[in-house]
Amino acid sequence: MSRILAIGDIHGGLRALVQLMERAEITPEDRLIFLGDYVDGWSDSANVVSYLIELAKQNTCIFLRGNHDDLTHRWLKSGELNDKWLQHGGQSSIDAYRQFSDKQKEEHITFFEQMLNYYIDKENRLFVHAGFSNLKGPEQEYTPTPLYWDRTLWEMVLSIDPNLKKGDTKYPKRLELFEEIYIGHTPVTRIGKTKPFHSANVWNIDTGAAFKGKISLIDVNSKEVIQSDPVWELYPEEEGRN
Template sequence: MKRFAIGDIHGGLKALKQVLERAKVTTQDQLIFLGDYVDGWSDSAAVISFLIELSKTHNCIFIRGNHDDLVHHWLKTDEQNENWLKHGGQSSKDAYAKLTLSEVEEHKKFFSNLENYYIDPENNLFVHAGFANMHGPQNEYEPYMVYWDRTLWETALALDENLKPEDLLYPKRFKLFHEIFIGHTPVTRINQTKPVNAANIWNVDTGAAFKGPLTMLNIDTKEIIQSEPVHQLYPNESGRN
């Protein structure tokens, strides 16, 4: 069995299908999706339909992203947050206009069942954004922190490379887990297009919502499998640019 962490998809179904094929995924493999399935390219609703079907034949774990929570809230309440609409929400709204009521209900159930985080038997944490509580995501006072917080990743990037885990100044949050796999903050912001490792944190969001590819990372070997830059697969769209 191979285990993969999959970065933010943002409606790029063509990229998702491409990267799953390139990874030669089988039904024996475990797929851990790090969230943000929607808001970006035109296939947001189709991505959810695809994932629902994929979960019937494959071992999948679906983490909740901030954009997934925003779309779910809109589907439940019809409230239209202007900030959300400007940052990918309009593409999701347009995509959902093509679905039947029964399909929308099935998607709402999918969003409701997303996991805020997952801890595997080897004490690796999989979470969309991060966590601020020094005792781990299980102890956050506000659950939304795990799919919005960027301080974990910012701290990792700014960490003095000479610090060791036993040093007093070493971040306590990092010591809670063997490795931490996240998305949320595209590594394209630091001019990278492959997953970036800082301390014991792996950021697998390679900017699929913008000009980057979609990425699968083999959790155990760290092999990287990527799609073509997603914007090339949707040449007539602008994504979240």
């Protein structure tokens, strides 16, 4: 039976990603929705992109754009450097591409360019890396930037009264637009969680792979969660990175 699987932030942790795919027993019938941030973090950023390119040849994959993907793409395409990007994982991506040919880099640039800023399925479930701020929905954003940088959506759902329901006058209008919303970007480890966590109708699948956490996926229909080992344990030679 086919599944719809949402996969959280990866941040260069190819070993954990491969482990996760094996544990989930991925088949070509599964639809895989990657929520972004494939790069910047562990040493396999470029190899993660190569892996995903090959995976998409066998599986139905939807790749969403994360903020780190946008910054790495800018550097690959034009050499653009951002000091904060370098401090928050960008240098690891630069290092990872040192052994890649110009032809390989061009293939990766195409991959980055073809990413989606958001995806809405036929059940009216929204998948987006970070969030959105426009009350009319992500398609009404004046710039795509909030879709891979916004944290206000997640902050909002964590602060609202859990007793509020759709239709209540105080229920946030953004949440009424979709049946469910799946995001990454802000690690749930910041609120002491180790598995994908939801509040209201928003599911956050970022379980801190860039730091001491795992890569996670969720079956959006059954809500089954599958996780890798903590990524740092699979990169013992990089233990001092964090």
